[in-house]
Amino acid sequence: MRRADRLFQIVQFLRSRRLTTAQWLAERLQVSVRTIYRDIQDLSLSGVPLEGEAGVGYVLRQPMDLPPLMFEREEIEALLIGARMVKAWADPQLQRAAESALAKIHGVLPQALRDELNRNQMLAPETRPLPVHWLGELRQAIRQRHKLLISYRDENGESSQRHIRPLGLFFWGQVWTLCGWCELRDDFRNFRVDRVQTLDDSGETFETVAGQRLEDYLARHVCADQLTPTYKS
Numbered sequence: 001m002r003r004a005d006r007l008f009q010i011v012q013f014l015r016s017r018r019l020t021t022a023q024w025l026a027e028r029l030q031v032s033v034r035t036i037y038r039d040i041q042d043l044s045l046s047g048v049p050l051e052g053e054a055g056v057g058y059v060l061r062q063p064m065d066l067p068p069l070m071f072e073r074e075e076i077e078a079l080l081i082g083a084r085m086v087k088a089w090a091d092p093q094l095q096r097a098a099e100s101a102l103a104k105i106h107g108v109l110p111q112a113l114r115d116e117l118n119r120n121q122m123l124a125p126e127t128r129p130l131p132v133h134w135l136g137e138l139r140q141a142i143r144q145r146h147k148l149l150i151s152y153r154d155e156n157g158e159s160s161q162r163h164i165r166p167l168g169l170f171f172w173g174q175v176w177t178l179c180g181w182c183e184l185r186d187d188f189r190n191f192r193v194d195r196v197q198t199l200d201d202s203g204e205t206f207e208t209v210a211g212q213r214l215e216d217y218l219a220r221h222v223c224a225d226q227l228t229p230t231y232k233s
Contacts, residue, residue, distance in 0.1 A: 001029065007039055009100055011048060015107035019057040028096060073113070079105060080117060084124040089171060091135035134193050135169065137201065138178055142166045145205050148180075151198040152191055159197065164189070165206045167214040181212045188217045 001009075006029055013028065014020055022036040029036070037054060044050045052058035083105075086098035106114055141148055148166055153159050164180035167188075175192055182189040210216070 003039075006031070007043060009103075010036070010039055010043065012100070012103045012107045014050070014058060014060050016103040019052075019059055021057040022054060028099065030096075076105065076109070076113075076117070077122065081122045081124065084122070088124040089176075091133070091139070093136050094139075134196050134199055135176060137199055138166055138169060138193065141201055142168065145208070147202045147204045147206055149200045149202055150191070150196050153195045153197055155195075160184075162189075162191075163202075164191075165212070167217065169193075179214065179217055188212075188220070 009029060010025060013025060022033045022040065025036045026033045040050060040052075040058060049061040050058055051061045080102065083098040083102045087095045087102075090098070106118075109117070138148075140146075145165075148164050150162050150164060151159055152162055163183040164178075165183070166178060166180045168179045170177045170179060170190075175194060178191045178193055178196075180189060180191065181187070
């Protein structure tokens, strides 16, 4: 994260909370407490109305006005519940991003609407019954188009090694699945993320090929706007 982005994030967190400690900010922004102290000092010198001290916490002495969000009420509620669902079901990096997004949204809401939405009438409990520890690596591999070698355990408990071209991640309410092109089967396959035993990024990139893309998979399997994962060995 660029320093300018981090300073902006700090201000957003301070605007959305009554008291914020340097330790809390350091954990959310993945930097040292010493770095936060320097950032707080620089923000104060630049004119941000901060009040507080190390070991106690910081607050904004007065409101800081930012341009209003041009969203309807239902749109704001949709963004809030979506971010809360990401916090509950995604990998740690996306969870931190969702928390940052929530802070930004709350920071620019009118006080009356902020208080109403803070009553938490729409929740996404962080139960996480199944592991999600591969999601960060899978998102990066999809984004960079890196081939993966995975050890996968199927529903019968049998393990296999697969070279796959990761294409997309799907969340089904309880589990995440990875859609990819399996080089062993020379076809699309779906893998439950919680059944992936090991995962190695080969570092080898792949090119998108007609007939082997995510949109090709969706065109083949979407029927009447209903997508159902098919598991084949």
